[in-house]
Amino acid sequence: MTDFFAQSLQAFQERMRTPWIGSILIAFLLWNWQPLLFLFASDTALPARFAYFDAYTDWRSLFVGPIATGFFFAAAKPWISLLMDKLGAQAIHRSRLHADRLAAYRRSKQLEQQQNLAKEEGQIENEVTDQVIERIKKIDEAQLDQGQKEQVQQKLRALQPTPDEEDVDPIDE
Secondary structure, eight states: OHHHHHHHHHHHHHHHHSHHHHHHHHHHHHHTHHHHHHHHHOOSOHHHHHHHHHHHOOHIIIIIHHHHHHHHHHHHHHHHHHHHHHHHHHHHHHHHHHHHHHHHHHHHHHHHHHHHHHHHHHHHHHHHHHHHHHHHHHHHHSOOOHHHHHHHHHHHHHHSOOHHHHHOOTTTO
């Protein structure tokens, strides 16, 4: 006996999974939800519930409306799915475009910062070079004794970058 009920339940579930029967069942529930709710959930006497169900349902709400609506929804389901897929794809495409634009903006800002750093480094190097040239001119023009010239040249060497310092890139640090 339990096998019969299990097989019947399984057959019912398989039929409900078909788009036509499932759509008709859902349409039936939508068309008749108030009388069904009153019939199954009310505390009134059973004859009163049946009378209410008879009063608020007829052959159109029990058969014609649900069947027509179920067939319409079952036939329209692939088109609705296609529309939803297109809308989802469009949203994903827009999201990716926005992410690409943000990434490009970030890259342009990073390049801009690197260019500004390079300009500043070039300006600093030019200033140091100008100071070195100016001091060399002063040494040549000045009538200094050998000790004073040595001190000035040591200061110049301290200002000039060593080959190791020139190879260091601030980005690599």
